[in-house]
Amino acid sequence: MNQCSILVLHPRMALLRHLIPMPEPKKNIKVPTEVKAAIVSTLRSTRGDIRNDIKSAQQLGIQVGDTFLQACNAKGTSDALLAWHVATSILEVRYPHPTTSSSDHKSVATKLSCYCAYLVAYSPELLPDDDAWSSGMYKTTKKDASHVLGTAPTAMSMPEMEYRQLVELLLGATSKHNVLKDGAKLGEQLVELMEGEEEAWKALAGFWSEAVLCVAPSDNLEGHAEAIARGGELITLLWALLAHLGVDRRPEATTTTTTTMDASGIV
Template identity: 50%
Template sequence: MRHWSDKMRQSSLLVLPGSGCLLRLLDRKKNVEVPTAVKACIIDALRSTSSEGLSKGTTSLRQSQDGRSLLWACNNGKGTSDTILVWHIATAILEMRHLHHQPDDDPPLQTLHGGRSFSVSEKKTAATHLSHYCAYLVASCPELLPDDDACSKYLYNKVKKDTDRALAIGSGTPVSPMSPEAGYRQLIEMLGATQNHEVLKDAAKLAKQLGEVAGGEEIVWELLAGFWSEMVLYLAPSDNLKGHLQAIDRGGELITLLWGLLTHIGIIDRPGDTAASASATGV
């Protein structure tokens, strides 16, 4: 058995500019060291977990008017994998818009959870890394997630294929003449087209709404870091012992570490899991 390598894999449906074209699909999975900002934001979210238990990002969103206006993207009546992909794509779109942000000029921000202060760049780092990690889980480790793993795989492949088709029109657009703001608007327009998958349309709607938040970039990354920190905690409880042992054997997963941590402090399921299980078994 191998020890956790303190790394997290990263996957995305969108790739930001950097190789001669504006948009292209990412079908590779990087393995990066877990940033300190990711660990700090997760612990901050865990400390703020309410008596009602874990949430799919909704607890932090409810702390502000801007956040409450985004709750529709969490309570959409669909699976957790759908929610992950919607927020993942929206996060990638916002990442593109703020591509050239200079982190050295960041003022510290107070977290929505009321914990320690984080700079804009720390919030952005936490949000983007957790977004890419959760996308990786849907694509490669769906057995560790709440939804049926076959359904999650099907959804990911379907959305990926539709993303490829939707972005084909922009795949040859040069980077240099297009500003991040123009690229952001183009992404929203292309992904929000009527014929696209609901995940893409919801992601475009969410990205547009985030882009219109009154507080600007600082509040955007505050909201996204809060959402993703809570989401990864929500994903962690599991009864798939075999899956987590296999993950440990191949070097470990961040979600497995969180699973062990939550189990240690007595959080072994999500709100509604017990009732759903009882209903399914007729208890």
């Protein structure tokens, strides 16, 4: 699975030193076992009732209060994914060293977050939104994030202070899109409203596991064929698995649940 990020380490500051260094625009990693397990577990629990990512966010928001939902006013799937990607990165700054009990949840959340950011940036044709709009939004948001982080003052020494500095920087960002501000609000609420690090990472792992499933169904056969020709994509494997189970289109394109599957049918 390829990985990329909107928020990267700036050479003048250590604000994001806890994030995975990304010297190249994107990098490829082996899909971790915990990521595979989380996706399959989510698929079993939904029994084929795959929702769209905004509704997934709503489900998560119920656990921490109604105000959580007001932070993300995405127009489409791509900007919602990027806002949650920014929020996930913020949580990495606040909790740079995961506890033993939260390490798997953090791995699932961060790996799928960076994978979805990669999809928006490099394979938007595999997502529901218009290709050109998604790609342009990513480039604009990435440029705005680099500008904002480049104006940051001297880095703080404590995760709590670095987290607060990052949130304030992003909330004050001037951008054509709301991704950075929405992401900052979501990240802030994850830290402030969840009961500790473990609950926050667990919630994010659940969100990302469902999000990657709900963007996978597609009728873009040509796009997935080209992805296979390039060596394959995780989302293409999920697309094939869901099609095999009878989930062959995204939920917004249907009026009823496509299928109710037997959990024993997932290997």
